[in-house]
Amino acid sequence: MAGGRGALIVLEERTTEIGQLISAYLARERELEDHAVHLLFSANRWEHVTSMKEKLHQGITLVVDRYAFSGVAFTSAKENFCLDWCKQPDAGLPKPDLILFLQLSPEEAAARGNFGRERYENGPFQEKVQQSFCQLMKEKTLNWKTMDASKNIEDLHREIKTVAEEIMQEVKNKPLGELWK
Numbered sequence: 001m002a003g004g005r006g007a008l009i010v011l012e013e014r015t016t017e018i019g020q021l022i023s024a025y026l027a028r029e030r031e032l033e034d035h036a037v038h039l040l041f042s043a044n045r046w047e048h049v050t051s052m053k054e055k056l057h058q059g060i061t062l063v064v065d066r067y068a069f070s071g072v073a074f075t076s077a078k079e080n081f082c083l084d085w086c087k088q089p090d091a092g093l094p095k096p097d098l099i100l101f102l103q104l105s106p107e108e109a110a111a112r113g114n115f116g117r118e119r120y121e122n123g124p125f126q127e128k129v130q131q132s133f134c135q136l137m138k139e140k141t142l143n144w145k146t147m148d149a150s151k152n153i154e155d156l157h158r159e160i161k162t163v164a165e166e167i168m169q170e171v172k173n174k175p176l177g178e179l180w181k
Ligand code: FDM
Pocket: 026, 041, 042, 065, 066, 067, 068, 070, 071, 072, 074, 075, 119, 120, 121
């Protein structure tokens, strides 16, 4: 999102009560109904919006992890959830100027550290999530870029830095949009 200085926002568990609930759910320490947990993830984003907007209006660039696209991709990978229902709770969030999809095959992802401990970390589900992401990436009103995440960290970093700096220049004086509206 637009601006000169940077700030990393990882919508991170544990800093709020909703975040703590989500964290316990992912760690399989507690069960939550599928619709309810989807709405909690979205609520967790909404509770960060005021401070995100403040930063953006100060000209700070935000790098946001765990944004609405993960929410839609993971819930819509479950049985009986359509993409459209999944998108609604996040409609109106600050619209990103660039969305980076770090693509890695589920096999390669599984070979990385700690895979399998958390909820959703199994091959067949990850395949479905990847298909949902492919659906989402068809939306032409959003600026998706796919990066090859199997590269080494230095090369990937360089590529991300280049596209990020380009878009920061491009959107410098543009107003903030609303996602899915
Ligand atoms: N996840 C993440 C969701 O199910 N919904 C969401 O809205 C978000 C942001 O939580 F399995 C899932 C995706 C993943 C887990 O997210 C933790 P990260 O991004 O892998 O840490």
